[in-house]
Amino acid sequence: MxxxxxxxxxxxxxxxxxxxxxxxxxxxxxxxxxxxxxxxxxxxxxxxxxxNSLASKLRTNRSNTIGVIVPRISRHFFSSVIAGIEETAFKAGFDVIICQSLESIEREKKLVETLLSNRVDGILISISMETSNYDHLDNYKKNGFPLIFFDRPCNVSENTNVIIDDVKAGFDATAHLLERGCKNIVHFSGPQNLELYQNRKKGYTNALNAYGIPFSEDLVIETQLMQQDGIEAARQLLNLPKVDGVFSANDTAAISAIQYLKTKQVKIPKDIAFVGFSNEPISAIIEPSLSTINQPDFEMGKVASTLLFEQIKNKKYAAENQTKILKPTLIIRDSSKF
Amino acid sequence: MxxxxxxxxxxxxxxxxxxxxxxxxxxxxxxxxxxxxxxxxxxxxxxxxxxNSLASKLRTNRSNTIGVIVPRISRHFFSSVIAGIEETAFKAGFDVIICQSLESIEREKKLVETLLSNRVDGILISISMETSNYDHLDNYKKNGFPLIFFDRPCNVSENTNVIIDDVKAGFDATAHLLERGCKNIVHFSGPQNLELYQNRKKGYTNALNAYGIPFSEDLVIETQLMQQDGIEAARQLLNLPKVDGVFSANDTAAISAIQYLKTKQVKIPKDIAFVGFSNEPISAIIEPSLSTINQPDFEMGKVASTLLFEQIKNKKYAAENQTKILKPTLIIRDSSKF
DNA sequence: AATAAAAATACAATCGATTGTATTTTTGAA
DNA sequence: TTCAAAAATACAATCGATTGTATTTTTATT
Structure with missing residues (x-):
């Protein structure tokens, strides 16, 4: 014993x-x-x-372990993706090492190095907001190391991405507000080095176009979309002429904006209707409940990890660039009800 | 290159x-x-x-890595503890492997084995709700392996625990409701195999005692404290005679109960006042905002990991049982305001 | 009983880094 | 210039498991 x-x-x-x-x-x-x-x-x-797994891994040169790097594990979206990854990994007999970059490029670089020096067989990564240069990843990718980007894609070079159709999501959210009768829709946008925020914005402009509403850069408020940013954005918004709708690129900013506006006697959705993004659990609970875009998070984890395991099994796939696009859905709640 | x-x-x-x-x-x-x-x-x-870290670790028999097992990384409390752990670990030059047991004893056992076979230098664990038997941990602990319990203590044998003073927290929460004038206070309690829920309940009964209110087991509703459990508990509560206060052992159950009661025209806090536990971010945002117990989560992570590193450096400490008790604070919000 | 084929087991090298000891080189003092 | 001490480098074993090859044992066939 x-x-x-x-x-x-x-x-x-x-x-x-x-x-x-x-x-x-x-x-x-x-x-x-x-x-x-x-x-x-x-x-x-x-x-x-x-x-002793160390000895075993050293000898066989396979670790049966994959690494996952996300910006922040506490975000509901990411922890759901991780749940999907872990389910697939468990079935495949792989261990999963979870890491958070905390949106820092420095941390991200260090994590990649640590994972590689521990000889993980592959990496799934959702890059940090600070990441706009991919040297720390490209090098490995070029050597055929199994590496897949999810949610926040990397289209700089030949890469495998698993993303949701952010353009469509942005379009649907905005179109919904337009259908509701909104004329002056503000967009809370995120850092434009992340393609995902570019896409959500593109969906927004596409929808305006489709409905014959002129686009104005003045109606786009670009921030980091943190809680404080939402409040700040709401403050700015009150200085704009007759805003009647907001499409926010995430729920966090939308929610803090709503909280702030309520203290200013603004009625939601009567005066200003809101649609968020991500379907954080809290968005169903606040008042008014927040209309939002639901991302297939768990499925994204499953798809990304399944692709990764294919690459690990059959290295030649690793060279093949492919992008999987998952479909988001609009959830209509009180913040944008007629 | x-x-x-x-x-x-x-x-x-x-x-x-x-x-x-x-x-x-x-x-x-x-x-x-x-x-x-x-x-x-x-x-x-x-x-x-x-x-190649594997070779290095194998040769030196030190991995400069610690493992952390929590029930669920998405819970705000745990991700804050992890943040505290990571900060300390980073300074000490250690890597951290984060794992979630998903409240399953089976997964927990497997995670412990995996971490050990990867020769982590120590483990920090908050046991799953299902865990009532400690064989899978005791064995290693007895061999002097650095292992520290946090939040959910293990007092079965000589162990190091880092916990908060749940008795005091339970007392403060209940006393607050009593001061407010509540006479019939229900307690939403959690699985009694977790000492922490025993302690919160003990605080509740102590407070009733101190204020000369007789304790009745009928007013204690024991569940797993998940969202659904809160709704169920609220339903039961309506069948009890003139309940005017609830002390819930976590925020999740309190919040879903409040949501349910609001649909039944119960006024919070006028008809029934609520105090939750954990200070989840959502508790400040819902309406009415939820009074709750704030746990020093980040600090708990720092304290626990600091103790662990001491044990790792100086193995003899590993044998010494010590319990660190951190102080919680009551946050009064609208759900229990006069 | 003899023997070839098959099954079971043993031998020995290896994965990549570390580390105690031995050897070589350099330095500096007499 | 000589030589001991110090500095720098080389040698070789080791961590624990895996795996190709060699050897021994068992089985089955004639």
């Missing part, structure tokens, strides 16, 4: 069986007889043997 | 310098001359050398 780092050699000595046979037995190889296996299993249990 | 798994031996060959010297140079040992170091650094950069 003891445990202090028992090795296959301890089992080997205890039984007078070569360590190679012990190793094979523990891996259930059919080169070892049933009888011997049983002896070895018993002795292993008795000594409290536990495989 | 290539990278395909360059080793110290490649550098060694390229320069005609022994690999042991290369290794020492890369670790900045003073047994290597400045001139040689420079040559080695340059060649390493040129070849795109990256240390």
């Amino acid at each position: 003891k445990n202090n780092n028992v090795t296959i050699h301890d089992i080997s000595k205890a039984l007078g069986i070569d360590s190679s046979t012990v190793s094979r037995a523990l891996n259930n190889s059919d080169r070892v007889s049933k009888k011997t296996k049983e002896k070895i299993f018993n002795k292993a249990a008795e000594l409290g043997y536990q495989r | 290539k990278n395909n798994n360059v080793t110290i031996h490649d550098i060694s060959k390229a320069l005609g310098i022994d690999s042991s010297t290369v290794s020492r140079a890369l670790n900045n040992s003073d047994r290597v001359s400045k001139k040689t170091k420079e040559k080695i650094f340059n060649k390493a950069a040129e070849l795109g050398y990256q240390r």
Whole structure:
């Protein structure tokens, strides 16, 4: 029942069986007889043997582990993606190392290095907001290392991306407000180095176009979309002429803006209708409940990790650039009801 | 600029310098001359050398990595604790592997095994709700492996725990409701195999006692405290005679209960006042905003990891049982205002 | 009983870095 | 210039598991 780092050699000595046979037995190889296996299993249990994965990984040059880097694990969207990844990984017999970049490019670089020096078999990454240069990733990608971007795509070079159709989502959200009768719709936008925010904005302008409303850059407020940014944006918005709708590129900013506007006697949705983005759990609970875009988060995790495992199994895929686009859906709640 | 798994031996060959010297140079040992170091650094950069941590860890038997197991990374409390842990770890030069048990004892066991077989130097764990038996941890603990429990303590055997004073928190929350004039206070309680829920309940009963109100087991509703459980509890609560206050052992259940009661025309806090537990971000945003107990989450992460690093450095500490108790604070919001 | 084929087991090298010891080179004092 | 001490470098074993090859044992066939 003891445990202090028992090795296959301890089992080997205890039984007078070569360590190679012990190793094979523990891996259930059919080169070892049933009888011997049983002896070895018993002795292993008795000594409290536990495989040293480091040695195993070193020798085989496979870690059966993938790394996942997200900006922040506490964000509902990312933790749902991770849930999807973990489900697929579990079935494939892989371990998952979860890391958060906290939106810092420095941390992100360090995490990539750490994961690689621990010889993970592949990496799934949603890049930080600060990331606009991909040197720290490109190099590995070019060497055929299995690396997949999700949610925040990287189209600089040949890469595999799993994203949602942000243009369509932006279009649907804005069109919904237009259908409702909004004429002056403000867009809370995020950092434009992230393609995803470019796309949501593109969806917004496309919709305006489609409905014959002229686009004005004055109605776009670009921030980091944090809680404080939402309040600031709401403040600005009150100085704009007769705004009657807001499409926010995330829920966080939309919610804090709504909270602020309510203190200023602005009626939501009567005076200003809101649509957010991400379907954070809180958006269903606040008052008024927030219309928003639901992203297939869990599915995204499954799709991205499935692709990654294919690349790991069959390295040639790693070279092939492919982009999977998942479909978002608009959820209409009180913040934009007629 | 290539990278395909360059080793110290490649550098060694390229320069005609022994690999042991290369290794020492890369670790900045003073047994290597400045001139040689420079040559080695340059060649390493040129070849795109990256240390193989697996080999290093195997040889040194130290991984400079700790494991953290929490029930769920998406819970605000846990992600804040993790932030505290990561800050301390970063300063100490340690990597952190984050894992979630999803409240499943099976997953928890598997995670512990995986972490150990990857030879982490220590583990910080907040046990799952299902965990009532500690065999999978006790064994290692007894062998002097650095292992610290946080938030959800384990007092079965000699262990190090970092917890908050749940009895005091429960007392303060309940006393606050009593001061407000509540006479029939219901307690939403959690699984009693977790000491933390026992303690919150104890605080509740202590407060009733202190204020001369008789305790009745009928007023305690024990669930898993998930969203659905809150709704169910609220339903039950309506069948109880003149309930005028609720102390919920977490925010999630309190919030869903409030949402449900509002649909039944119950006025919060006029008819029933609420105090939750954990100070989830959402609790400040819902209406009415929820009074709750703020736990020093970030600090808990720092304290727990600091203790762990002490144990890792100085193994003898690992044997010493100590419990750190952090102080919670009551945050009064609209759900319990006069 | 003899022997070829098949099964089981043993031998030995290897993965990449580290580290105690041995050897060579350099330095500086006599 | 000589030589001991110090500095720099090389040698070789090691961490624990895996795996190709060699050897031994068992099985089955004639």
